[in-house]
Structures are given as structure tokens and as C-alpha cells.
Amino acid sequence: MCGIIGIVAKIGNVAPDLVKGLKYLEYRGYDSAGVATVEDGVIHVKKDKGMVDDIEKRMGLSSLPGSIGVAHTRWATHGAPDQVNAHPHTDCENKIAVVHNGIINNFNDIKQRLIKAGHIFKSLTDTEVVPHLIEENMKSGLDFKSAVFEAVKELDGSFALGIVSVYEPDTLICVKKESPLILGVGKDAMYCASDVSSLVPFTKKVVVLDDGELAVLTPTSYEIYRLPDFSRKDKTPIKIDLKVEDAFKSGYPHYMLKEIYEQPTALSYTIRLQEHYLNLMADLLDRSKEIYIVAAGTSYHAGLIGSYLLSKMARLVAIPVIASEFITSYGDTVSVESTILAISQSGETYDVLKAIEYAKSRAATILGITNVLASTLTRVSRVYIHQQSGPEIGVAATKTFTGQLAVLYQLALIAGKRRGKLSQRELDDLKEAIHDIPRVVEETLKKTDPLMKKLAEKYCKSKFFMFLGRGLSYPVALEGRLKLLEISYIPALAYPAGESKHGPISLIEEGVPVIFIAPRDETRKYVLSNIEEMKARGATIITLGEEGDKELMELSDDFIGLPPVNPYLAPIPYVVPLQLFAYHTAVLLGRDPDRPRNLAKSVTVL
Numbered sequence: 001m002c003g004i005i006g007i008v009a010k011i012g013n014v015a016p017d018l019v020k021g022l023k024y025l026e027y028r029g030y031d032s033a034g035v036a037t038v039e040d041g042v043i044h045v046k047k048d049k050g051m052v053d054d055i056e057k058r059m060g061l062s063s064l065p066g067s068i069g070v071a072h073t074r075w076a077t078h079g080a081p082d083q084v085n086a087h088p089h090t091d092c093e094n095k096i097a098v099v100h101n102g103i104i105n106n107f108n109d110i111k112q113r114l115i116k117a118g119h120i121f122k123s124l125t126d127t128e129v130v131p132h133l134i135e136e137n138m139k140s141g142l143d144f145k146s147a148v149f150e151a152v153k154e155l156d157g158s159f160a161l162g163i164v165s166v167y168e169p170d171t172l173i174c175v176k177k178e179s180p181l182i183l184g185v186g187k188d189a190m191y192c193a194s195d196v197s198s199l200v201p202f203t204k205k206v207v208v209l210d211d212g213e214l215a216v217l218t219p220t221s222y223e224i225y226r227l228p229d230f231s232r233k234d235k236t237p238i239k240i241d242l243k244v245e246d247a248f249k250s251g252y253p254h255y256m257l258k259e260i261y262e263q264p265t266a267l268s269y270t271i272r273l274q275e276h277y278l279n280l281m282a283d284l285l286d287r288s289k290e291i292y293i294v295a296a297g298t299s300y301h302a303g304l305i306g307s308y309l310l311s312k313m314a315r316l317v318a319i320p321v322i323a324s325e326f327i328t329s330y331g332d333t334v335s336v337e338s339t340i341l342a343i344s345q346s347g348e349t350y351d352v353l354k355a356i357e358y359a360k361s362r363a364a365t366i367l368g369i370t371n372v373l374a375s376t377l378t379r380v381s382r383v384y385i386h387q388q389s390g391p392e393i394g395v396a397a398t399k400t401f402t403g404q405l406a407v408l409y410q411l412a413l414i415a416g417k418r419r420g421k422l423s424q425r426e427l428d429d430l431k432e433a434i435h436d437i438p439r440v441v442e443e444t445l446k447k448t449d450p451l452m453k454k455l456a457e458k459y460c461k462s463k464f465f466m467f468l469g470r471g472l473s474y475p476v477a478l479e480g481r482l483k484l485l486e487i488s489y490i491p492a493l494a495y496p497a498g499e500s501k502h503g504p505i506s507l508i509e510e511g512v513p514v515i516f517i518a519p520r521d522e523t524r525k526y527v528l529s530n531i532e533e534m535k536a537r538g539a540t541i542i543t544l545g546e547e548g549d550k551e552l553m554e555l556s557d558d559f560i561g562l563p564p565v566n567p568y569l570a571p572i573p574y575v576v577p578l579q580l581f582a583y584h585t586a587v588l589l590g591r592d593p594d595r596p597r598n599l600a601k602s603v604t605v606l
């Protein structure tokens with residue numbers, strides 16, 4: 001889980017563009033960063049612990065000379081996040097530089113062998129074996145390209161690599177196996193990078209590499225080879241439609257706040273999905289013997305809601321499973337008659353991809369919902385839906401969550417219609433409600449943001465929070481709790497409100513804030529009783545409900561009123577004040593909401 005970028009250009013110094021690209025990749029990790037360039041037979045390296053901007057100020061990464069180079073931003077897996085372990089890594093002679101995203105499983109065996117052969121290692125990373133292995137292969141008489149080919153054959157694991165050397169100073173080699181890697185085709189320059197958005201400032205023509213492919217780039221050409229026999233493969237670039245400004249903060253203090261506010265617009269894109277793909281998906285779901293919804297973190301919360309909607313609207317049973325638990329818990333039941341609906345905003349989450357790989361090996365059908373075009377999920381799915389929420393840079397998922405929900409509503413609606421489980425009246429009402437959702441979210445933002453800021457001021461010193469909801473509001477409670485704890489580091493618990501009396505209620509004492517999600521739906525009357533139970537034990541009651549709901553207001557210490565909404569769609573607006581509460585709390589506590597400690601945007605490790 002790191003970001004890599006490489007550039008080989010006909011003229012000029014590439015370091016400034018490498019640094020620019022790195023900034024787009026920081027959501028993938030920000031423990032350390034570094035750049036290596038080649039000029040006049042010398043590899044120039046600058047790298048350090050910390051974030052790109054700080055290192056740039058301290059060391060001037062972009063002052064490195066040379067028209068070819070690679071760069072890296074790191075999320076540590078092997079070796080502490082310090083300067084020595086920062087990428088790029090080089091061989092004994094400093095003639096080869098490598099950046100790497102992923103894990104090399106057999107690095108220790110290779111390292112021991114190379115140490116015996118006299119190589120001296122500087123870092124504790126798995127990556128460093130790569131330049132040394134290439135060096136060793138070159139000692140035995142191979143040229144640079146063949147030495148890389150032979151080295152790659154030996155590596156076991158998941159990796160994307162960018163490699164430059166003094167031996168061929170106009171050749172950048174990159175390799176993709178399980179970790180993402182995209183080529184960019186520019187005018188008199190070629191690029192490789194971990195994602196498309198980091199290439200957007202330079203080119204809109206990209207080539208998506210598949211697993212087991214290696215590319216040799218020069219300023220004006222790219223050649224693609226397939227592992228393990230290195231047969232040549234022709235691939236034509238595709239055009240991508242992303243704007244540079246989409247990836248900047250647009251005046252907001254943090255990406256997270258910007259992305260929360262982008263939700264009405266993002267949703268208006270998502271609700272215009274092509275029916276063709278939704279129909280294809282609904283058809284495949286309908287034909288399956290069993291359906292599993294597989295996802296991690298926030299996407300799993302969307303999956304819980306999706307499961308509920310498919311059951312209610314289409315009478316389809318879809319079992320939501322946390323991706324890392326899927327193979328152990330359900331692996332034995334997966335067959336050609338199973339369908340896996342994988343939800344992953346990045347499309348690269350390792351646990352999700354592993355579950356899919358397993359399910360594919362048992363001939364199951366894979367469907368994907370993702371926000372990243374050309375991500376691995378889009379390539380391994382029989383049908384995928386691109387949710388079109390726009391790039392999400394803040395580590396905490398916000399607009400991609402509501403976007404996932406908007407896809408799932410449309411999917412459940414179409415499945416319900418095809419299976420004849422919804423009356424024309426219900427269909428019309430739901431369609432109208434979905435189309436109205438951007439407006440409802442816009443109004444929710446306007447009405448609740450100032451209040452959520454005040455509540456954050458009032459409660460930010462609390463040591464613990466509880467979030468409760470029933471039915472569709474239970475996953476909303478889970479998501480509100482995840483947002484708060486991951487960016488403010490305040491411990492919190494989320495439970496189905498009815499289950500709270502079976503244990504969690506023992507945590508309640510005078511003043512403990514309990515947040516109830518209570519839209520006007522079939523569960524509301526039971527939630528009222530749960531509020532009474534908590535109140536009787538001294539909890540401070542904070543509720544989210546429909547504006548003007550007197551009963552709720554009377555029971556609450558603080559009440560957040562939201563515009564009326566179709567109960568099926570309530571999770572979309574109701575999660576918004578919780579995102580805002582988490583955001584304001586984190587900021588008040590002096591945390592960086594865009595870069596919570598120990599987390600990364602795209603989790604590509606086990």
C-alpha cells in the first residue's frame with residue numbers, strides 16, 4: 001500500500017513532475033517519500049520520513065536533475081517508517097533505483113542468498129532485494145532489460161515496480177502483479193503510476209496493465225511483455241475523462257470537508273447510471289443460488305444496507321460478509337451458482353480481491369461496484385458499475401459511501417421490478433425519491449453543518465460515544481461510529497438499538513453521549529423505547545430525526561432535524577450529519593481528518 005510514479009521524458013528535468021504526481025498519491029500512504037533520477041551516469045536520490053510537502057521543503061526533491069526518474073510515497077509494511085526504509089532503494093553500486101508498492105513474500109530467501117554473494121543491504125524492506133537481484137543478474141552478463149526480466153521471474157508476492165538505471169538512461173521499466181499500475185502516454189514522455197488521477201496533470205491517454213505484465217518505456221514508446229515467457233503484447237491507449245481541478249481542495253480546509261460537500265453533485269452523477277449495466281447485474285443476481293456481498297470497512301456498511309434493500313425491494317437474500325472473513329466463513333459453499341457482489345471504492349482492497357480470486361477459482365460470478373475506473377475490481381468483474389463519485393482523497397470514505405448506496409438503491413429497484421416484487425406505485429415513488437436525493441442532501445448539509453459544529457464543540461471532550469439505530473439505521477450507526485473513531489480517535493460503540501440492552505447498556509452512566517438515528521420509518525416506535533431505556537440510566541441523548549418530530553425532540557438533549565425523506569433512502573442524508581460531526585470533532589481535537597494515523601486510503605495488504 002504505497003504510491004509509485006515514474007517518468008521518462010525526451011528533454012528537461014522530471015523531478016518537479018514526479019513530486020507533483022506524488023502529491024496525488026499521498027492518499028495511498030504518507031509515512032515517507034522519495035525521488036530518484038538519473039543523469040550523467042549517476043543515480044540521484046532524495047528521500048525521508050514524512051509527507052511530500054515537508055520533505056520537499058527540507059530537501060528539495062524536485063531539484064534533482066535528469067529526464068528520467070521514479071518516486072514513491074510509502075505506507076510501511078516491512079521496516080519502520082524512517083529515512084533508511086524510504087523508497088527509492090538502490091543496489092550496492094547505486095546504479096539501479098527501484099520503487100515498489102506491495103509485498104514480496106520470498107524476499108528473505110532472496111536476501112540471504114544475495115548477502116552470501118556479497119551484497120550489502122541498507123534497509124529492512126522487502127523492496128531492496130529487487131535492485132540487488134537485478135545487479136546480481138547483470139554481473140552474470142545480462143543486459144539491464146533481461147536482468148529485470150529474470151529478477152521479476154523470481155519474485156513471489158504482489159507488487160508494482162518502477163525501475164531505472166544508469167545502464168539505459170532512457171529506459172524506465174515497470175511491472176504489475178496484483179498491485180495497481182497504469183501507463184500514461186504523453187507527448188515526448190511516458191509515465192507509469194499507481195492510479196489514474198496522478199497522471200491527469202500530464203496526460204489523458206492511458207494504458208491499463210494487467211497482472212503479470214511488464215512495460216519498457218522510453219520517451220516516445222512503450223512495449224508490453226507478459227510474464228512468465230515475456231511474450232510481446234499490443235495494447236492501445238484509452239482516453240480518460242478526469243479534470244485536474246477534481247483532485248484539489250477547492251478552497252476547503254480539508255479534502256474530507258470538500259468531499260462531504262460534494263455529495264449532492266456526486267450523487268446527481270451516480271443516479272444517472274446506465275440502466276443497461278444495472279439490468280445485467282440484476283439479471284445475474286436473480287439467477288444465482290446464493291448471493292454474497294463482500295466488502296471491507298465503510299464499503300461493508302454499504303453492503304449491509306444493500307443486503308437489506310435487496311431483501312425488502314426484490315425479495316433476494318444477499319449475505320453481507322466482511323471480505324477478510326469470507327473465505328474462512330463461506331468459502332466451502334461457493335460454487336458456480338454463487339454470485340459475489342464486491343463493493344470497494346478503490347477497487348484495490350486486498351481482502352476483497354483475495355475473496356474474489358477464491359470465488360472465481362470456484363467458478364462463481366463476480367459483480368463489482370467501485371469508484372476507480374481501471375482498478376483491479378473492474379477487470380476481475382463480469383459486470384461492474386463505476387459509481388462516478390469523483391476522486392476521493394480524504395482517507396475517510398464519505399462521498400463514495402453515499403455513492404455506493406445510490407448504486408445499491410438503483411440495483412435493488414431494478415431487481416425488484418424484474419422480479420415483480422414492487423407495485424407500479426412503489427416503483428414510481430422510489431424512482432422519484434432517488435431523483436430527489438441530491439436536493440435532500442444539499443438541504444441536510446445546509447441545515448445541519450452549523451449545528452454539528454456546535455455539538456462537536458459541546459461533546460469533543462467526551463471519552464466515549466454510543467451510536468444506536470434499528471433496521472437500515474443500524475449500518476448508519478456503524479458508519480457514524482467508524483467515521484468518528486477513525487479520525488478523532490475517540491472510542492465508540494455502535495449497536496442495533498434493540499440489542500443494546502443485552503450488554504452495551506452497562507457502559508452507560510451519567511452524561512455518556514448516545515447518538516440515536518431515528519428517521520420516520522417502521523422502527524421509530526421501538527427506538528423511542530430504547531431512548532427511554534438509555535435516558536433512565538443517565539445517558540445524554542442526541543437524536544437524528546425528521547424535522548418537527550416533537551416526540552423525539554422532547555426525549556432528546558440535542559436534536560438534529562433532517563428534511564423528510566423516503567424511509568428506504570434515509571441512510572444517505574442521515575449519515576451526512578454524522579460525517580460532519582466526526583469531521584468537526586477531529587479538527588477541534590487538532591487531528592488531521594484527511595490523514596488519520598496508521599490508515600491509508602487503499603489497503604492493498606493482508
Ligand code: F6R
Nearest residue numbers: 297298299344345346349396397
Ligand atoms: C473508512 C474507510 C475504510 C474503507 C475500507 C475499504 O472511512 O475508508 O474503512 O472503507 O478500507 O476500502 P475500499 O472501499 O476501497 O475497498
